[in-house]
Amino acid sequence: MRWWDIDPVLELEKVLFPEDAWSRGMFWSELAHARGSGATRRYVVAESADGRIVGYGGLAASGDLGDIQTIAVAGALQGTGLGARLLTELLRAATAFECHEVMLECRVDNIRAQKLYERFGFAPIGFRRGYYQPGNVDALVMRLTTAPDSGSAADSASAQGTEING
Template sequence: MRWWDIDQVLELEKELFPEDTWSRGMFWSELAHSRGPNATRRYVVAEEDGRIVGYAGLAATGEQGDIQTIAVARDHWGSGLGSRLLAELLRAATDFECTEVLLECRVDNVRAQKLYERFGFEPIGFRRGYYQPGNVDALVMRLSDPAASVTPVTPVGPVPPATEDDGVEGTETHG
Protein backbone atom coordinates (compact mmCIF):
# COMPACT_ATOMS: atom_id res chain seq x y z
CA MET A 1 0.00 0.00 0.00
CA ARG A 2 1.23 3.47 -0.89
CA TRP A 3 -0.11 6.91 -0.06
CA TRP A 4 -1.87 7.15 -3.42
CA ASP A 5 -3.91 4.03 -2.53
CA ILE A 6 -5.47 5.62 0.54
CA ASP A 7 -8.50 7.17 -1.22
CA GLN A 8 -9.59 3.83 -2.69
CA VAL A 9 -8.80 2.01 0.55
CA LEU A 10 -10.98 4.49 2.45
CA GLU A 11 -13.87 3.87 0.06
CA LEU A 12 -13.66 0.13 0.70
CA GLU A 13 -13.13 0.73 4.43
CA LYS A 14 -16.32 2.82 4.64
CA GLU A 15 -18.30 0.20 2.73
CA LEU A 16 -17.16 -2.73 4.88
CA PHE A 17 -16.79 -1.03 8.28
CA PRO A 18 -19.27 1.87 8.22
CA GLU A 19 -19.43 2.30 11.99
CA ASP A 20 -15.75 1.63 12.72
CA THR A 21 -13.96 3.23 9.76
CA TRP A 22 -10.29 4.11 10.02
CA SER A 23 -9.48 7.72 9.21
CA ARG A 24 -7.14 8.96 6.50
CA GLY A 25 -4.72 9.96 9.26
CA MET A 26 -4.68 6.45 10.71
CA PHE A 27 -3.67 4.99 7.35
CA TRP A 28 -1.04 7.70 6.84
CA SER A 29 0.37 6.96 10.29
CA GLU A 30 0.57 3.23 9.58
CA LEU A 31 2.23 3.81 6.21
CA ALA A 32 4.77 6.13 7.85
CA HIS A 33 6.04 3.08 9.74
CA SER A 34 6.15 0.79 6.70
CA ARG A 35 9.31 1.98 4.93
CA GLY A 36 13.00 2.14 5.65
CA PRO A 37 15.38 0.14 7.83
CA ASN A 38 13.27 0.65 10.98
CA ALA A 39 9.94 -0.35 9.40
CA THR A 40 7.50 -2.07 11.75
CA ARG A 41 4.47 -2.26 9.46
CA ARG A 42 3.52 -4.04 6.26
CA TYR A 43 0.43 -2.96 4.31
CA VAL A 44 -0.60 -4.51 1.01
CA VAL A 45 -3.40 -3.98 -1.50
CA ALA A 46 -4.96 -6.25 -4.09
CA GLU A 47 -6.00 -4.61 -7.35
CA GLU A 48 -8.14 -5.70 -10.25
CA ASP A 49 -8.39 -3.51 -13.34
CA GLY A 50 -7.05 -0.52 -11.39
CA ARG A 51 -9.57 -0.96 -8.56
CA ILE A 52 -8.47 -1.91 -5.05
CA VAL A 53 -10.48 -4.99 -4.08
CA GLY A 54 -8.67 -5.86 -0.86
CA TYR A 55 -6.09 -4.66 1.61
CA ALA A 56 -4.35 -5.89 4.72
CA GLY A 57 -1.90 -4.68 7.34
CA LEU A 58 0.42 -6.03 10.00
CA ALA A 59 2.29 -4.30 12.84
CA ALA A 60 5.40 -5.93 14.32
CA THR A 61 6.72 -5.26 17.80
CA GLY A 62 9.70 -7.35 18.82
CA GLU A 63 8.81 -10.99 18.29
CA GLN A 64 5.06 -10.34 18.09
CA GLY A 65 3.03 -9.48 15.02
CA ASP A 66 -0.46 -8.03 15.17
CA ILE A 67 -2.80 -8.17 12.21
CA GLN A 68 -4.31 -4.71 12.09
CA THR A 69 -6.79 -5.17 9.26
CA ILE A 70 -7.84 -7.45 6.43
CA ALA A 71 -10.63 -6.45 4.08
CA VAL A 72 -11.98 -7.90 0.85
CA ALA A 73 -14.58 -6.24 -1.40
CA ARG A 74 -17.90 -8.06 -1.20
CA ASP A 75 -17.82 -8.93 -4.89
CA HIS A 76 -14.58 -10.84 -4.25
CA TRP A 77 -15.77 -12.87 -1.26
CA GLY A 78 -15.20 -16.55 -1.90
CA SER A 79 -12.41 -15.88 -4.41
CA GLY A 80 -9.50 -16.86 -2.16
CA LEU A 81 -8.33 -13.26 -1.86
CA GLY A 82 -8.63 -13.29 1.93
CA SER A 83 -6.29 -16.29 2.07
CA ARG A 84 -3.78 -14.61 -0.23
CA LEU A 85 -3.77 -11.40 1.82
CA LEU A 86 -3.37 -13.34 5.07
CA ALA A 87 -0.52 -15.41 3.60
CA GLU A 88 1.24 -12.18 2.58
CA LEU A 89 0.93 -10.82 6.14
CA LEU A 90 2.33 -14.06 7.56
CA ARG A 91 5.30 -13.82 5.16
CA ALA A 92 5.82 -10.27 6.42
CA ALA A 93 5.66 -11.48 10.03
CA THR A 94 8.32 -14.04 9.18
CA ASP A 95 10.47 -11.31 7.59
CA PHE A 96 10.06 -9.26 10.77
CA GLU A 97 11.16 -12.38 12.73
CA CYS A 98 7.89 -12.59 14.67
CA THR A 99 7.46 -15.81 16.63
CA GLU A 100 3.72 -15.29 17.05
CA VAL A 101 0.93 -13.30 15.44
CA LEU A 102 -2.20 -12.03 17.18
CA LEU A 103 -5.45 -10.60 15.87
CA GLU A 104 -8.86 -9.53 17.04
CA CYS A 105 -11.99 -10.54 15.17
CA ARG A 106 -15.63 -9.74 15.83
CA VAL A 107 -17.25 -12.70 17.57
CA ASP A 108 -20.02 -12.61 14.97
CA ASN A 109 -17.59 -12.77 12.00
CA VAL A 110 -17.56 -16.55 11.64
CA ARG A 111 -16.31 -16.44 8.04
CA ALA A 112 -13.12 -14.68 9.10
CA GLN A 113 -12.66 -16.97 12.11
CA LYS A 114 -12.78 -20.03 9.87
CA LEU A 115 -10.20 -18.50 7.55
CA TYR A 116 -7.85 -17.80 10.46
CA GLU A 117 -8.34 -21.30 11.87
CA ARG A 118 -7.35 -22.79 8.52
CA PHE A 119 -4.02 -21.00 8.89
CA GLY A 120 -3.55 -22.36 12.42
CA PHE A 121 -4.82 -19.45 14.53
CA GLU A 122 -6.34 -20.51 17.83
CA PRO A 123 -8.75 -18.58 20.06
CA ILE A 124 -7.10 -17.42 23.28
CA GLY A 125 -9.61 -15.00 24.80
CA PHE A 126 -12.10 -12.19 24.39
CA ARG A 127 -12.11 -8.43 24.60
CA ARG A 128 -15.53 -7.47 25.88
CA GLY A 129 -17.26 -4.59 24.10
CA TYR A 130 -14.23 -4.04 21.87
CA TYR A 131 -16.07 -2.97 18.72
CA GLN A 132 -18.14 0.19 18.94
CA PRO A 133 -20.86 1.11 18.44
CA GLY A 134 -22.83 -1.95 19.36
CA ASN A 135 -20.59 -3.13 22.15
CA VAL A 136 -19.57 -6.25 20.18
CA ASP A 137 -16.95 -8.53 21.71
CA ALA A 138 -13.70 -9.36 19.94
CA LEU A 139 -12.31 -12.87 19.78
CA VAL A 140 -8.54 -12.77 20.27
CA MET A 141 -6.68 -15.37 18.23
CA ARG A 142 -3.01 -16.35 18.18
CA LEU A 143 -0.78 -18.11 15.70
CA SER A 144 2.46 -19.59 16.95
CA ASP A 145 5.25 -19.91 14.38
CA PRO A 146 3.91 -17.88 11.46
CA ALA A 147 6.76 -19.15 9.26
CA ALA A 148 5.24 -22.63 9.37
CA SER A 149 1.73 -21.36 8.63
CA VAL A 150 2.07 -19.40 5.41
CA THR A 151 -0.18 -21.96 3.76
CA PRO A 152 -3.51 -22.95 5.30
CA VAL A 153 -3.65 -25.89 7.67
CA THR A 154 -5.63 -28.76 6.20
CA PRO A 155 -8.58 -29.44 8.51
CA VAL A 156 -9.25 -32.89 9.88
CA GLY A 157 -12.33 -34.46 8.37
CA PRO A 158 -14.14 -33.41 5.21
CA VAL A 159 -12.34 -30.64 3.35
CA PRO A 160 -14.56 -27.66 2.49
CA PRO A 161 -14.57 -26.28 -1.05
CA ALA A 162 -11.54 -24.11 -1.77
CA THR A 163 -13.60 -20.92 -1.97
CA GLU A 164 -15.50 -21.37 1.29
CA ASP A 165 -14.81 -18.75 3.97
CA ASP A 166 -12.28 -16.83 1.90
CA GLY A 167 -14.54 -13.79 1.84
CA VAL A 168 -13.18 -12.37 5.05
CA GLU A 169 -15.14 -9.24 5.93
CA GLY A 170 -12.25 -7.92 7.95
CA THR A 171 -10.57 -7.78 11.28
CA GLU A 172 -9.52 -4.50 12.70
CA THR A 173 -7.63 -3.27 15.70
CA HIS A 174 -8.13 0.40 16.32
CA GLY A 175 -6.62 0.60 19.75
Protein backbone atom coordinates in the same frame (compact mmCIF):
# COMPACT_ATOMS: atom_id res chain seq x y z
CA MET B 1 0.12 0.00 0.12
CA ARG B 2 1.24 3.48 -0.86
CA TRP B 3 -0.10 6.91 0.03
CA TRP B 4 -2.06 7.11 -3.24
CA ASP B 5 -3.94 3.94 -2.24
CA ILE B 6 -5.44 5.57 0.86
CA ASP B 7 -8.49 7.16 -0.83
CA PRO B 8 -9.67 3.95 -2.57
CA VAL B 9 -8.90 1.96 0.58
CA LEU B 10 -10.99 4.41 2.62
CA GLU B 11 -13.91 3.95 0.22
CA LEU B 12 -13.76 0.18 0.68
CA GLU B 13 -13.24 0.57 4.43
CA LYS B 14 -16.42 2.66 4.80
CA VAL B 15 -18.47 0.11 2.86
CA LEU B 16 -17.14 -2.91 4.76
CA PHE B 17 -16.87 -1.40 8.25
CA PRO B 18 -19.43 1.42 8.38
CA GLU B 19 -19.55 1.64 12.18
CA ASP B 20 -15.85 1.39 12.95
CA ALA B 21 -14.00 2.39 9.78
CA TRP B 22 -10.42 3.58 10.11
CA SER B 23 -9.77 7.25 9.45
CA ARG B 24 -7.43 8.72 6.85
CA GLY B 25 -5.07 9.71 9.70
CA MET B 26 -4.92 6.13 10.98
CA PHE B 27 -3.84 4.84 7.57
CA TRP B 28 -1.28 7.65 7.17
CA SER B 29 0.15 6.82 10.61
CA GLU B 30 0.44 3.12 9.78
CA LEU B 31 2.11 3.84 6.44
CA ALA B 32 4.61 6.13 8.17
CA HIS B 33 5.76 3.10 10.18
CA ALA B 34 5.90 0.89 7.08
CA ARG B 35 8.78 2.61 5.30
CA GLY B 36 12.51 2.86 5.89
CA SER B 37 15.11 0.69 7.56
CA GLY B 38 13.29 0.64 10.91
CA ALA B 39 9.95 -0.42 9.39
CA THR B 40 7.66 -2.24 11.78
CA ARG B 41 4.58 -2.46 9.55
CA ARG B 42 3.60 -4.15 6.29
CA TYR B 43 0.50 -3.06 4.38
CA VAL B 44 -0.61 -4.65 1.12
CA VAL B 45 -3.39 -4.03 -1.38
CA ALA B 46 -5.06 -6.37 -3.86
CA GLU B 47 -5.95 -4.94 -7.25
CA SER B 48 -8.36 -6.27 -9.83
CA ALA B 49 -7.27 -6.66 -13.45
CA ASP B 50 -8.55 -3.14 -14.15
CA GLY B 51 -6.50 -1.64 -11.31
CA ARG B 52 -9.28 -1.18 -8.70
CA ILE B 53 -8.35 -1.92 -5.10
CA VAL B 54 -10.48 -4.87 -4.01
CA GLY B 55 -8.74 -5.79 -0.76
CA TYR B 56 -6.07 -4.78 1.69
CA GLY B 57 -4.37 -5.90 4.86
CA GLY B 58 -1.85 -4.79 7.40
CA LEU B 59 0.53 -6.21 10.01
CA ALA B 60 2.38 -4.49 12.83
CA ALA B 61 5.48 -6.11 14.35
CA SER B 62 7.16 -5.55 17.68
CA GLY B 63 9.97 -7.84 18.74
CA ASP B 64 8.90 -11.40 18.06
CA LEU B 65 5.18 -10.53 18.11
CA GLY B 66 3.11 -9.66 15.05
CA ASP B 67 -0.40 -8.25 15.06
CA ILE B 68 -2.76 -8.41 12.10
CA GLN B 69 -4.16 -4.87 12.09
CA THR B 70 -6.74 -5.29 9.33
CA ILE B 71 -7.82 -7.49 6.45
CA ALA B 72 -10.61 -6.47 4.10
CA VAL B 73 -12.00 -7.91 0.87
CA ALA B 74 -14.65 -6.31 -1.36
CA GLY B 75 -18.02 -8.02 -0.89
CA ALA B 76 -18.17 -9.42 -4.44
CA LEU B 77 -14.82 -11.18 -3.91
CA GLN B 78 -15.42 -12.61 -0.45
CA GLY B 79 -15.15 -16.38 -0.54
CA THR B 80 -12.81 -16.41 -3.57
CA GLY B 81 -9.55 -16.98 -1.68
CA LEU B 82 -8.46 -13.34 -1.78
CA GLY B 83 -8.58 -13.02 2.01
CA ALA B 84 -6.34 -16.08 2.24
CA ARG B 85 -3.86 -14.51 -0.20
CA LEU B 86 -3.78 -11.30 1.82
CA LEU B 87 -3.29 -13.25 5.04
CA THR B 88 -0.50 -15.27 3.40
CA GLU B 89 1.31 -12.05 2.47
CA LEU B 90 0.96 -10.72 6.02
CA LEU B 91 2.27 -13.97 7.48
CA ARG B 92 5.24 -13.81 5.09
CA ALA B 93 5.91 -10.34 6.46
CA ALA B 94 5.64 -11.70 10.01
CA THR B 95 8.26 -14.31 9.12
CA ALA B 96 10.51 -11.61 7.63
CA PHE B 97 10.09 -9.56 10.83
CA GLU B 98 11.04 -12.76 12.78
CA CYS B 99 7.71 -12.89 14.62
CA HIS B 100 7.11 -16.16 16.46
CA GLU B 101 3.57 -15.26 17.42
CA VAL B 102 0.91 -13.45 15.42
CA MET B 103 -2.19 -12.09 17.12
CA LEU B 104 -5.43 -10.65 15.80
CA GLU B 105 -8.87 -9.54 16.89
CA CYS B 106 -11.95 -10.57 14.96
CA ARG B 107 -15.56 -9.57 15.51
CA VAL B 108 -17.39 -12.40 17.26
CA ASP B 109 -20.11 -12.17 14.60
CA ASN B 110 -17.64 -12.56 11.68
CA ILE B 111 -17.70 -16.35 11.38
CA ARG B 112 -16.30 -16.37 7.83
CA ALA B 113 -13.14 -14.56 8.97
CA GLN B 114 -12.78 -16.81 12.02
CA LYS B 115 -12.89 -19.90 9.79
CA LEU B 116 -10.20 -18.39 7.53
CA TYR B 117 -7.92 -17.72 10.50
CA GLU B 118 -8.50 -21.22 11.91
CA ARG B 119 -7.49 -22.74 8.53
CA PHE B 120 -4.16 -20.95 8.93
CA GLY B 121 -3.64 -22.31 12.43
CA PHE B 122 -4.91 -19.40 14.54
CA ALA B 123 -6.55 -20.51 17.77
CA PRO B 124 -8.95 -18.51 19.96
CA ILE B 125 -7.40 -17.39 23.25
CA GLY B 126 -9.91 -14.93 24.68
CA PHE B 127 -12.34 -12.08 24.19
CA ARG B 128 -12.25 -8.30 24.37
CA ARG B 129 -15.65 -7.11 25.51
CA GLY B 130 -17.05 -4.14 23.60
CA TYR B 131 -13.85 -3.84 21.52
CA TYR B 132 -15.55 -2.64 18.34
CA GLN B 133 -17.16 0.75 18.87
CA PRO B 134 -19.60 2.37 18.58
CA GLY B 135 -21.49 -0.93 18.09
CA ASN B 136 -20.13 -2.36 21.37
CA VAL B 137 -19.32 -5.66 19.60
CA ASP B 138 -16.97 -8.12 21.30
CA ALA B 139 -13.73 -9.24 19.67
CA LEU B 140 -12.44 -12.79 19.59
CA VAL B 141 -8.68 -12.73 20.19
CA MET B 142 -6.78 -15.33 18.17
CA ARG B 143 -3.12 -16.36 18.11
CA LEU B 144 -0.84 -18.24 15.75
CA THR B 145 2.37 -19.54 17.28
CA THR B 146 5.30 -20.73 15.22
CA ALA B 147 8.45 -22.33 16.55
CA PRO B 148 11.53 -20.18 15.86
CA ASP B 149 13.04 -22.93 13.69
CA SER B 150 9.87 -24.00 11.88
CA GLY B 151 10.33 -21.69 8.90
CA SER B 152 7.59 -19.55 7.41
CA ALA B 153 4.32 -18.75 9.16
CA ALA B 154 2.61 -18.49 5.78
CA ASP B 155 0.53 -21.16 4.03
CA SER B 156 -0.16 -21.10 0.33
CA ALA B 157 -3.45 -19.70 -0.98
CA SER B 158 -4.68 -18.30 -4.27
CA ALA B 159 -7.34 -16.17 -5.90
CA GLN B 160 -7.68 -15.45 -9.58
CA GLY B 161 -7.78 -12.02 -11.16
CA THR B 162 -6.05 -10.09 -8.38
CA GLU B 163 -2.55 -8.89 -7.74
CA ILE B 164 -1.16 -8.25 -4.26
CA ASN B 165 1.08 -5.19 -3.97
CA GLY B 166 3.00 -3.76 -1.03
